[in-house]
Amino acid sequence: MEVYRGVAITDGVNRNNQLMPLDTIIRAYRDSWDDFIPMNLGHDRTKPIGYSAMTGIYMEPGRAYLTNSVSIVETREEHRELRKMIAAYDDRVFCKERRAEIDALAESLGGALSDGAGVAPVGQAVAIEDKGIVERVFPELAEMMEDGLIDARELEPVYAKSSNGERGALVPGVYRKGGYLLFAHRFFRRSLSIRNTTNEEFFNAFEKIRNDGTVDMRLAIDMDMIGLSGTESLEAELQYIRGPRFDDDLSRIPEGVTCHENEHYDNIFSNLLSTQFYWHIQDGIRTFECEELCDRENIVRDGGETRLWGCRYVHSMIDPGTGSPSHLDGAIRIYDDGQIIERIDPKTDISKYGKNSEYIKLWRIDNAFPVSVWKELISAFYRDNGLIGEYFGGVDEKFEQIKREREEAGKKRPDRSESVKLAEGDGARIYFKYTDRFDMPPGDDVEVDNKNSFISADGEEVGILEADAVALLECLKDRGLGLRVPDIPVVEFEDTVVNFPMLRCGSLCVADAVISAVGGLCRAWMKEGNDRLISFGITVNSGDKACRVSFAGHVNDLAGLLDAVPKLAGTEIEEWVDAVYRENNRFKKGEDRPDKFRMIHGDEVRFDRAML
Numbered sequence: 001m002e003v004y005r006g007v008a009i010t011d012g013v014n015r016n017n018q019l020m021p022l023d024t025i026i027r028a029y030r031d032s033w034d035d036f037i038p039m040n041l042g043h044d045r046t047k048p049i050g051y052s053a054m055t056g057i058y059m060e061p062g063r064a065y066l067t068n069s070v071s072i073v074e075t076r077e078e079h080r081e082l083r084k085m086i087a088a089y090d091d092r093v094f095c096k097e098r099r100a101e102i103d104a105l106a107e108s109l110g111g112a113l114s115d116g117a118g119v120a121p122v123g124q125a126v127a128i129e130d131k132g133i134v135e136r137v138f139p140e141l142a143e144m145m146e147d148g149l150i151d152a153r154e155l156e157p158v159y160a161k162s163s164n165g166e167r168g169a170l171v172p173g174v175y176r177k178g179g180y181l182l183f184a185h186r187f188f189r190r191s192l193s194i195r196n197t198t199n200e201e202f203f204n205a206f207e208k209i210r211n212d213g214t215v216d217m218r219l220a221i222d223m224d225m226i227g228l229s230g231t232e233s234l235e236a237e238l239q240y241i242r243g244p245r246f247d248d249d250l251s252r253i254p255e256g257v258t259c260h261e262n263e264h265y266d267n268i269f270s271n272l273l274s275t276q277f278y279w280h281i282q283d284g285i286r287t288f289e290c291e292e293l294c295d296r297e298n299i300v301r302d303g304g305e306t307r308l309w310g311c312r313y314v315h316s317m318i319d320p321g322t323g324s325p326s327h328l329d330g331a332i333r334i335y336d337d338g339q340i341i342e343r344i345d346p347k348t349d350i351s352k353y354g355k356n357s358e359y360i361k362l363w364r365i366d367n368a369f370p371v372s373v374w375k376e377l378i379s380a381f382y383r384d385n386g387l388i389g390e391y392f393g394g395v396d397e398k399f400e401q402i403k404r405e406r407e408e409a410g411k412k413r414p415d416r417s418e419s420v421k422l423a424e425g426d427g428a429r430i431y432f433k434y435t436d437r438f439d440m441p442p443g444d445d446v447e448v449d450n451k452n453s454f455i456s457a458d459g460e461e462v463g464i465l466e467a468d469a470v471a472l473l474e475c476l477k478d479r480g481l482g483l484r485v486p487d488i489p490v491v492e493f494e495d496t497v498v499n500f501p502m503l504r505c506g507s508l509c510v511a512d513a514v515i516s517a518v519g520g521l522c523r524a525w526m527k528e529g530n531d532r533l534i535s536f537g538i539t540v541n542s543g544d545k546a547c548r549v550s551f552a553g554h555v556n557d558l559a560g561l562l563d564a565v566p567k568l569a570g571t572e573i574e575e576w577v578d579a580v581y582r583e584n585n586r587f588k589k590g591e592d593r594p595d596k597f598r599m600i601h602g603d604e605v606r607f608d609r610a611m612l
Helices: 022-032 076-112 133-137 139-144 200-207 264-270 337-343 371-381 387-392 397-411 467-478 508-527 555-564 573-584
Strands: 002-010 037-040 048-060 063-072 127-129 156-161 167-177 180-183 216-219 225-228 256-261 272-282 285-294 299-301 306-318 325-335 358-366 429-435 446-449 453-455 461-463 497-505 533-542 545-554
Touching (some): 002 048, 022 063, 022 429, 022 573, 037 076, 048 076, 048 573, 076 127, 076 133, 133 139, 133 225, 200 371, 256 387, 325 371, 467 508, 497 508, 545 555, 545 573, 555 573
Antiparallel strands (some): 037 048, 048 063, 048 429, 156 167, 216 358, 285 306, 306 325, 325 358, 429 545, 446 497, 533 545
16 A cells, blocks of 8 residues: 555646635645545546545645645555545445435335435435336427437526525536426436446536527436535535637638547546547538547446446537538437447548447537637547647647646655744744644643654664653643643753653643743743744543644744634634634745745654754
8 A cells, every 4th residue: 555645635726727625625624634535546446446535734925825634555465455444435425424314205205216226326315216217207308309318497496595595506407397397318427337426517508599599509417326415515525627728710721631639648537539539511511520439438327237437529610601500409419339349440540330239418509609618628528638638739728737846846845854844924834734633641731742762872762852852751740731731851951942742631721721831931032032943732522523733933932823823712712713814814824934844743843853
């Protein structure tokens, strides 16, 4: 098992121009701190590779980071265990935690359910999967369909509610009918699998033309899945999708077939072998066809006995008078073993192969509409396929910016052999972490949870207590707090850095006393003009878990910070952490210096020490 440290999310503006404030990040972390979350390649739940766990929230002036650990399986046995873990996770998330709502949905559907009904593993809503269930509940929908598509304006889109109760973001591909939810065809989902999220980018683009009464828009819905109205929610992948800007003059694109091969390293993410583009004249009308070819089965039928290849396909016609699109549709072409071998043969490109495949149309737009919409719909429909932008010669300005930022970050990468330093005015580095509840020893108000150690000459790890830490413990005793100094070696480093031990506190009032004592030492060092760095931390029980907060910084900065923040007693610790972060933001922006992972040691922030 390979284990890595990383960042799940920050409170900065992400690539999709979204921002998640610290209090929201804390709530998300609180709900999942002790959970293992399956990790998939490219957000594709058909490709599990390991699991991740949220490890804490690191804060510097101007930025907060939700950190995580990522475990990647390596052996077949580890992969088997991962499958078991995913099965248990799915059962809990989709079934056990939603049991009351599932039962309510099943009771409402009553006799419409067949013996083969089961819970649908989708995150957008509580839903049941059952062959033909939508037609049994709403038989009129079948009569409204033409070529498997329904007028999209007959479907009521669903929007999430914002924090102020107003209409929020679109829940993509979900529609309300009566007391139920209908879903866009499952082939809109990544790898054409019901287990994956639907294509958010496509539906956001598709909905833009809903109010244009001159355009006909039709859509395929999933006739085998129905949800309970009121349970809808957004699924955020937070993956940046490349979307280049194309040239609006479609007439300049030459006729003929162009094939863009996918680079090998990317196949493991997208399953794409290539994408073929075909411009030609049909019945006097300039016509465009585009099909991607995959090299992995992605459609399962007959209980797994039949496995097929589904490839996304687009067809469009251009109005010869205006040069603008007058028709655009998207579909899935489905091939069996023999057909896909013939289809990927270079001798049978898109212009020669014809229509020798099963064909499932997913959406269609007719009548004149702007080239900008044409571009956006095609690009979004082919989510995760960068060959579309490559073909059209588009330049993704945001992606180019990402590459420039990575190059700059590489140039500024610090020398790992150098010691970590913070100067006065740099502010504090703070780490907030949930952990298991603890029991205090009888008669103690404070317990030393020391992590400082060094490796002795014979290779043994020896726990140590820094000499200056003894002064802090004696100060706490003088304040009437019960504690015991651990019987371990005391080391005097004789430099200007002190790592105080983590202290477990029996109550919030005790935690306030510890913070006050640390602040007093900081002010004493300030008075003496000491240019000193310190780290310290507290752990206190909160409800069914414990909260650990550690600090590292210059004594002058910490003294001002600790004096400015409110008392812990009488405050929710999460609110207190948010207040500390806002106060710490008064210092100059940290810009990830020092590197966060050089400051985080296990479950606290402290300074590296060198023993000579």
